[in-house]
Amino acid sequence: MSHPKGDLALRTLAMPADTNPHGRIFGGWLLSQMDIAGSMTANKAISSKTVxxxxxxxxxxxxVHVGDVICCYGEVQRIGNTSVAVNVEAWVLRQFSGERFKVTEGLxxxxxxxxxxxxxxxxxx
Ligand SMILES: CC(C)(COP(=O)(O)OP(=O)(O)OC[C@H]1O[C@@H](n2cnc3c(N)ncnc32)[C@H](O)[C@@H]1OP(=O)(O)O)[C@@H](O)C(=O)NCCC(=O)NCCS
Structure with a gap:
């Protein structure tokens, strides 16, 4: 069984307002949550602000479905001269079934x- 890599940076609930026209969770919303998680991981690593x-x-x-719990994990991959690269994994805890799996990741x-x-x-x- 695989496990998330990195530290838990953000945990939230997928809500009806976050859906696309087909009723599933909009990928852009999830990407936004991952960016927030990565940003907090980067800012913590260098104790300063980043974009x-x-x-x-x-x-x-x-x-991803409405009611799923989203957990975003961040792991610093590299600290350069001015930049920080963070690998972010998004995992879902499926409502009621307790099933947990990775939905996506990105650098x-x-x-x-x-x-x-x-x-x-x-x-x-
Ligand atoms: C971020 C920003 C200040 C960087 O300015 P820039 O002149 O493009 O920066 P540079 O080319 O000097 O690169 C700066 C660092 O970013 C890294 N970088 C640049 N483009 C990159 C890319 N596509 N992928 C990964 N790293 C990248 C460089 O490698 C460099 O890292 P290092 O100093 O650790 O080696 C500028 O591009 C900017 O303001 N972008 C908009 C940021 C923003 O508003 N984000 C939110 C969008 S809604």
């Missing part, structure tokens, strides 16, 4: 910025 610069390698393996990249929004070197700890 999202790129999202790579995402595929949705299974649908989210964040850039440390100054007050003018320009890339800023990440202080070495």
């Amino acid at each position: 999202t610069v790129a999202v790579d390698g995402m595929k949705f393996h299974s649908p 989210f990249s964040y850039v440390h910025i100054d007050d003018e929004g320009r890339p800023l070197a990440i202080p070495k700890s």
Whole structure:
């Protein structure tokens, strides 16, 4: 049985307002939750603020339903000069059945910025 990689960064409930016109959860909503989770993971890793610069390698393996519990796990892959790469996995806990599985994952990249929004070197700890 596989397990999530990384630390739990966000846990939320898929609500009716998050659906697409076909009644399933909208992929863009899930991507947004993953970006929030990745951003919190990156900001915690460097103790500062970042913006999202790129999202790579995402595929949705299974649908998400209203009432599913979404858990997003973040794991820092690399800290560069100004950027932080975080692998984010989204897992679902299916309502009532207790079934748990990974829905998607992706590599989210964040850039440390100054007050003018320009890339800023990440202080070495
Ligand atoms: C993020 C931003 C400040 C970066 O500015 P930039 O001039 O493009 O940055 P650079 O080319 O100097 O690259 C900065 C870092 O980002 C990394 N980066 C740039 N493009 C990347 C990509 N497509 N994938 C992964 N990393 C990337 C670079 O490798 C570099 O990392 P390093 O310093 O650790 O080596 C600028 O692109 C920006 O403001 N983008 C919009 C951000 C935003 O608003 N996000 C939310 C969208 S709603």
